[in-house]
Amino acid sequence: xxxxxxxxxxxxxxxxxxxxxxxxxxxxxxxxxxxxxxxxxxxxxxxxxxxxxxxxxxxxxxxxxxxxxxxxxxxxxxxxxxxxxxxxxxxxxxxxxxxxxxxxxxxxxxxxxxxxxxxxxxxxxxxxxxxxxxxxxxxxxxxxxxxxxxxxxxxxxxxxxxxxxxxxxxxxxxx
Numbered sequence: 001x002x003x004x005x006x007x008x009x010x011x012x013x014x015x016x017x018x019x020x021x022x023x024x025x026x027x028x029x030x031x032x033x034x035x036x037x038x039x040x041x042x043x044x045x046x047x048x049x050x051x052x053x054x055x056x057x058x059x060x061x062x063x064x065x066x067x068x069x070x071x072x073x074x075x076x077x078x079x080x081x082x083x084x085x086x087x088x089x090x091x092x093x094x095x096x097x098x099x100x101x102x103x104x105x106x107x108x109x110x111x112x113x114x115x116x117x118x119x120x121x122x123x124x125x126x127x128x129x130x131x132x133x134x135x136x137x138x139x140x141x142x143x144x145x146x147x148x149x150x151x152x153x154x155x156x157x158x159x160x161x162x163x164x165x166x167x168x169x170x171x172x173x174x175x
Contacts, residue, residue, distance in 0.1 A: 022124040029092030029121040031061070034099055048154075049106050051161045053099050056150040060098040060143055064091035067138075076129050089138035090131045096121035097143025098150070105151050118143070 027033050034057055042050035065085075073088035085091075100118035104111035122136040131139075150157060 022128050025117075025120045026092060026124040026128060028117055029090075029094075029096035029125075031057075031095070034095055037099070046106075048158055049102070051158060052150055052154055053102050055157050055161065056098040056102055056146055057095055059150070060094045060146045061091060063142055063146065064089050064094045064139065067142075073132075073135070076132055087131055088135045089142055090122065090125050090135040091139065092125055093118070093122040093131075093136045093139030094143040094146075097140050098147040099143075101144055101147025102150060 034053075038050045038053045038057070041047075041053065067089055068086045068091070071088045072086045075087045096118040100114040103114045107114075118140075122140060125131040125136055125139075126133055
């Protein structure tokens with residue numbers, strides 16, 4: 001047994017005890033929850049933040065899915081439930097970190113909380129037995145790098161995404 005498998009086994013010994021805490025935490029890295037956060041930002045007039053988080057999430061999600069298909073690493077044997085995709089990298093962690101990095105730039109006074117929650121998502125993936133620590137570390141790296149790249153190229157990304165607003169404005173309104 002390798003070290004990573006041992007870590008997962010120790011943390012996931014009785015995941016049922018932790019499910020009421022870990023499931024909501026791990027959900028913070030899920031597409032539905034992040035989509036709801038992005039939609040809320042958009043509806044409350046934080047359009048640029050929503051666009052950048054959406055772009056970062058799409059880039060991160062596609063990167064993680066591509067790597068999963070290429071690497072095809074099996075899940076840990078102690079997974080509390082069956083997960084159909086491969087293990088490496090953790091897409092939940094990658095998505096949590098890309099959005100934590102961007103939110104930290106948008107709202108610097110809350111930076112620590114965003115990073116803490118994203119770290120919690122990563123930990124929950126290991127404690128639930130669905131990822132190895134290296135899967136989570138890879139997700140952290142992917143999310144952080146994509147978040148940084150999106151932030152560094154925000155003006156270019158926003159200019160492309162604003163085209164959608166102009167197209168939407170020209171569509172006929174149906175009532």
